[in-house]
Amino acid sequence: MDALIGQLPVGLSIGAVLLLAALGLNFTFGQMGVINMAHGELIMIGAYTAYVLHAWIGLNPAYSLLIALPTAFAVTGTLGWLLELGLIRHFYGRPLDTLLLTFGIGMILQQAARDTFGAPNVDVPAPAWLTGGLTLTDNIRIHYSRLFILALAILCVVAIAYHLNRSRAGRQMRAVIHNRDLAATTGINTRKVDATTFFIGSGLAGIAGVALTLIGPTGPTLGTNYIVDAFLVVVIGGLGQLRGTILAALALGLLNATVEAWADASLAKLIVFAAIVAFLQARPQGLLTVKTRALT
Amino acid sequence: MAPTPPGPRTTAIAATLALALAATTACAPGDPAGVTDDTVTVGMLHSLSGTMAISEVTVRDAVELAIDEINADGGVLGRQIEPVIEDGASDEATFADRANKLLNDDNAVTVFGGWTSASRKAMLPVFERNNGLLWYPVQYEGLESSPNIVYTGATTNQQIIPALDYLREQGHTSLYLVGSDYVFPRTANQIITAYADAHDMEIIAEEYTPLGHTEYSTITNDIARTEPDAVFNTLNGDSNVSFFQQLRSAGVTPDDSPVLSVSVAEEEIEGIGPDNIAGHLTAWNYYQTTETDTNTGFVQAFTDTYGADRVTSDPMQSAYNAVHLWKAAVEEADSFEVDDVRAALDGTTIDAPEGTITIDGDTQHVIKTARIGQITDTGLIDEIWASPEPITPDPYLTGYDWAADLTG
Structure with a gap:
């Protein structure tokens, strides 16, 4: 039992990582319906932003991570915005073409990273105040880096919720998701809303990338490690549902951690995937759905 | 391109080709x-x-x-x-x-x-x-x-077995095995388990993760809790980065439980971060610092x-x-x-x-010769032990009684 309680913080932290990786997709895929296979590469670029700030510009590791977070948001957000403007918007309504297009973009970005930074992983040192952890009992240990990611995920969620519910731009975004044509007739510039949504979604990928440097390898293929999980979280949560995404990420994290407590990681992954398949059979629309009067 | 009558250049190329052909047959x-x-x-x-x-x-x-x-x-x-x-x-x-x-x-x-x-x-x-x-x-x-x-x-008797000999010499008798889920780590761990059985060593756990896995909190917390004398690491590729980062976060130092890796070389250390892996051990036959x-x-x-x-x-x-x-x-x-x-x-x-x-x-x-190395904080590996003499390869481990069951 104690061992199971020990897995609770582990599960929460896995969930927080999944949530961070999926938050951006919740916008571009969940809200706009764009299957952006290059989302993983945006995460990767966020991670390299942290590397560049530390290794090329020479910021002190003690605070370069904190500077990297907004910088990465701006860098990947802008990149995503440019992608939407230059390429993706021409493919709206053609999901298969979008999938192939963004997959190709992802490969180009991966190779660009390989040519710029080299194929081997690079080292992004964690700030000293994030190494180590708390030992509560023999079984319960919490790593500072995990706490930081959890806090970051909560911060992002609060900011997004505030934006969606309180700000004018956020309310417009929701209006467009619920009924694009009706929103357009009320005078909302849906093109502008699409561009903003893509900017925010891509920027969140950058933040996730910076956070992931704390717990994993920083290399050209970093994004591919997380892209499948991120899509799963959004699909399980229900498209366009922030609450659904949060619930799905935490549920997957906890499930993973509990199964891993008695089976090894290989088997745990298999069991979790099987559970997902069963869940989607029973509830293909995901945990939560958008209630809408649109004729779709 | 329209066909043209052979000019002097074409003839020269043909002649060279003919000569080259002649050279091949000659x-x-x-x-x-x-x-x-x-x-x-x-x-x-x-x-x-x-x-x-x-x-x-x-x-x-x-x-x-x-x-x-x-x-x-x-x-x-x-x-x-x-x-x-x-x-x-x-x-x-x-x-x-x-x-x-x-x-x-x-x-x-x-x-x-x-x-x-x-x-x-x-x-x-x-x-x-x-x-x-x-x-x-x-x-x-x-x-x-x-x-x-x-x-x-x-082969295994020039890397894994000498590594086990070294750990035993150092008095490390309880081992925690962690590896990627494919043929090399599974075979290596079979050999390690057989060796441990024959030499009164204890295997605390044997954990496998898929290639490319990045979530090691469960395993690193388990290592912190069980405090093995040493960890034998057969993880491959990127997973090592996550493993060592998270092991450090779990508070496990090389003094508590040194990790001996058989697939981490100079090339990988930069990506793992020398801070995260300094002091841990590797088993190879050559290091950049070999004198x-x-x-x-x-x-x-x-x-x-x-x-x-x-x-x-x-x-x-x-x-x-x-x-x-x-x-x-x-x-x-x-x-x-x-x-x-x-x-x-x-x-x-x-x-x-x-x-x-x-x-x-x-x-x-x-x-x-088999060599055990210790990773330095500059990202290189210093040799700290070497087999007394070069080891004759024994891919089927026929020279080891305890391995009889492994190789049939």
Whole structure:
């Protein structure tokens, strides 16, 4: 039992990582319906932003991570915005073409990273105040880096919720998701809303990338490690549902951690995937759905 | 382009071609195709794209360096080596296909290539069917000895067993095993478990994670809780980065439970972060810091050619040795013919960066010294222990009683 309680913080932290990786997709895929296979590469670029700030510009590791977070948001957000403007918007309504297009973009970005930074992983040192952890009992240990990611995920969620519910731009975004044509007739510039949504979604990928440097390898293929999980979280949560995404990420994290407590990681992954398949059979629309009067 | 009557340039090209053809046919009787009066064709087959490219490109660089050195020194039997480079693309089927092309279309007299055991297993039947000769440069799980492959990396009794001997000497009797889920770690852990049973050592846990796994909190917390004397790490690739980062977060230091890795070399340390892994141990046969005269020259030549920021590692060195061993065997045989070269393999010896190494003709593996290293905070590895003498390869572990059940 104690061992199971020990897995609770582990599960929460896995969930927080999944949530961070999926938050951006919740916008571009969940809200706009764009299957952006290059989302993983945006995460990767966020991670390299942290590397560049530390290794090329020479910021002190003690605070370069904190500077990297907004910088990465701006860098990947802008990149995503440019992608939407230059390429993706021409493919709206053609999901298969979008999938192939963004997959190709992802490969180009991966190779660009390989040519710029080299194929081997690079080292992004964690700030000293994030190494180590708390030992509560023999079984319960919490790593500072995990706490930081959890806090970051909560911060992002609060900011997004505030934006969606309180700000004018956020309310417009929701209006467009619920009924694009009706929103357009009320005078909302849906093109502008699409561009903003893509900017925010891509920027969140950058933040996730910076956070992931704390717990994993920083290399050209970093994004591919997380892209499948991120899509799963959004699909399980229900498209366009922030609450659904949060619930799905935490549920997957906890499930993973509990199964891993008695089976090894290989088997745990298999069991979790099987559970997902069963869940989607029973509830293909995901945990939560958008209630809408649109004729779709 | 419209057809034009042959001008002087076309004629010149035709003449050159004819001469070249004449040269090919004019080679000494008995020389295999692929050998001319002044060139010899060899194949190089590594993954230059895909997930394994990160490792295999470094090996290709080392092989090219060796070929350039030999060519500058007059070549092999008076012939300049002409490599044909193919891309295995991290895919077994491609490896088999390209190997076939190198042997049959390019007439390569020998091939340097492979990294993963899967790629070697895929190429093996191709080389056996065509009676080719493959030089395989990476330490592996043993239990193989093909007459058409020369294994220049370590087999298990030259890496894993000496590592266990070392841990036991240090009084580390409880081990925690963690590895990636595929053939090498599973075979390695079978050997480790059998060794532990026979030597009163305790295996606390045996954990596998999928290749590319990044969530190690459960395992690192378990290591912190169970406090094993040492961790035996057979994780491969990127997973090592997550593992060592999270192990450090869990508060496990090299003093508490040193991690001994068999797949982490100089090349990987930069990506893991020297801070995260300094003080932990590795088992190989060569380090960039290995003190031999040949190694000083090798490291110098390598950094001169590829840049001062590049490091040398065990698989790279084994690949580099393969070319020099092949040259020595060819000169001993005075022939490029595979059967002649094979007959000359036994006892072929060179002064390699890792020290003097010799081919054992029975197994076609290399007799070499095992070395335990400790990772420094500058990202290099310092040797802290070496086997008293070079170890004769024993891929089937026939010389170890406790291993009888493993190999049947």
